[in-house]
Amino acid sequence: MDTSDTTDTSTAPRSGSGPEPAGTSRRGWRRWAMDTRPLRIPAFRRLWSSTVVTAIGSQLTAVAVPKQIYDITSSSAWVGYASLAGLVPMVVFALWGGAVADTVDRRKLMLVTNSGIAVTSLLFWVQAVTRLESVAVLMVLLALQQAFFGLNSPARNASVARLVPAEQLPAANALSSTVAQTGLVAGPLLAGALIPVIGLPELYLVDAVALCVTLWAVLRLPPLPPLAEAATRRAGLREIAEGFRYISGHTVLLLSFLADIIAMVFGMPRALFPQLAAETYAPWGEGLALGLLFAAIPIGAVAGGLFSGTFSRARRHGWMVIGAVTAWGAAIAGFGASRNLWIAVGFLAVAGVADMVSMVFRGAILLSAATDEMRGRMQGVFTVVVAGGPRLADVLHGTAGSAFGPRAAVAGGGVLVMVLMLGLAAAVPALRRYRI
Known part of the structure; x- marks a missing residue:
């Protein structure tokens, strides 16, 4: 690990949340199951429990908005324009929100922003x-x-490192990511079941009620004020630019972002799912094929999270990211080469497991390699990368699919992910060397 990529130890959790005493290590099958040690810490348990509720509630709104727009316009183009309308402010305010999260009490910021989401x-x-x-x-x-x-997102994510000890960050990230991925599967299914029963407007109301649970959980968190140095700063363009300079000066942070960009931009083929369902997997039924393709990656990610004990205690975080992104590329290439629907879904599920591992360790690197006064800005950039990468992938894969055919575009993208990730790891040793 580069000497510049030091772990901040100034914000260790309060007494009672440290490492487990000797003799409490998990044995037998429990070593492989989800690592739930962070849930023993009351503050993290409150933050996580609020995520459990809102992970599904937010997906109800995510389904209701495009459905309502399509009902009004009968145009998929307008649904796409709405997605862009949401992306631009999210990018702008995530970057600014990261700077704000480094200068104010993160608990208060979460209370204000969750209230705003509930009112919306x-x-x-x-x-x-x-x-x-x-x-x-x-x-x-x-x-x-x-x-x-x-x-909201930078403040929420940056707070985790103040609530759990460094060695439990991978486990904490696995718990949070598993809940988020579960919401991606259960939320749309629940929305589809509820619309004929209670109607589309009530989906918004259910989401608002769920957010009240979040507010209660955040209210019970301990104060999370900035360090004394950060308290004197303002959150402006200079502070945002300072965050980007910090990334450029800490190679392992830059590489963690590049790893996600490589995986998502070149290896996320969701834009081609409708065409593949209509052409390659039509014999199994277009609707069934489309639903399985969209659900496979989140299901794999949830499965990976349920067995996070297999990797959450790893110390070579850099190698875990390299291996996970390479495995993602291999699985996507296998998906592109598959003509059988069930084999294709299996490859996507494997890709979901790899994506979960990548998310867990990239998140842990961001929280451990950055100092507390920079964590908000790092999480702001992380939010932009995570949200923007798949949207760029939609454009790239859609164009490549039209030019070379969907299967060739998917398989080629998967191979490109492997080549770029392994090349990056070979050329820049910082990620290979990073460990806690």
Whole structure:
């Protein structure tokens, strides 16, 4: 590990949340199951429990908004425009929110932003029950919601390192990521089941109620003020630029972002799922194939999280990221080469497991390699990369699929991920050397 990539030890959790005493290591099958040690820490358990509720609730709104826009316009293009309307404010406010999270009490920032998201969900419900049927209003509300999300996410993610000891960061990230991926599977399924029963407007209301649970959990967190040095700073363009300079000066942080960009931009083939379902996997039924393709990666990620005990105690975090991204590329290449639907779904599920491992250790690197006064800004950049990479992949894969065919584009992207990741690891040793 480069000498510049030091782990911050100034913010270790309060007494009672340190490493487990000798003799409490898990034995037998429990060594392979999900590592739940962070849940023994009351503050982290409260933060995590709020995520359990909102992971599904937020997906209800994520389904309701495009459904309502399509019902009004009968146009998929407008659904795409709405996605862009949400992306731009999320990117801007995630970067700014990272700087804010480094200068204020993160608990207070989470309270304000979660309240804003809850109010936005109520406004979504109001416009739906009053049958306003205005795409412009929906897009404005979506932009407002994503702006609050951009402000909230860096503070929430950066707070984890203040609540759990460094050696439990991979386990904490695995718990949070598993819940998020479970929401991606269960949320849309629940939305599809609830719309015929309670109606689309009530999905927004359920999300707003779920956010009240989040507010209660965050309210019970301990104060998370900045260090004395950071308290005197303001959150402006200079501080945002300072965050990017910090990344460029800490090679392992830069490489962790590049690893995710390589994996998502060149290896996320979701834009080609509809064409593959209609052409390659049509004999199994287009609807069934499409649903399985979209669900396979999140299901694999959840499975990986449930068995996070197999990797959460690893110390060579850099090698775990390299191996996970390479495995992701190999699985995507295998998916592209598969003509059988069930084999293809199996490859995507394996890719989901690899994605979970990558998320866990990239998150741990960001929290451990950055000092506390920079963690908010690192998480802001992380939010932008995670949200922006798959959208760039949609454009790239859609174009490549039209030019070379969907299967060739997917397989080629997977191979490219492996080549680029292994090449990057060989050329720059910082990631290979990083460990805790």
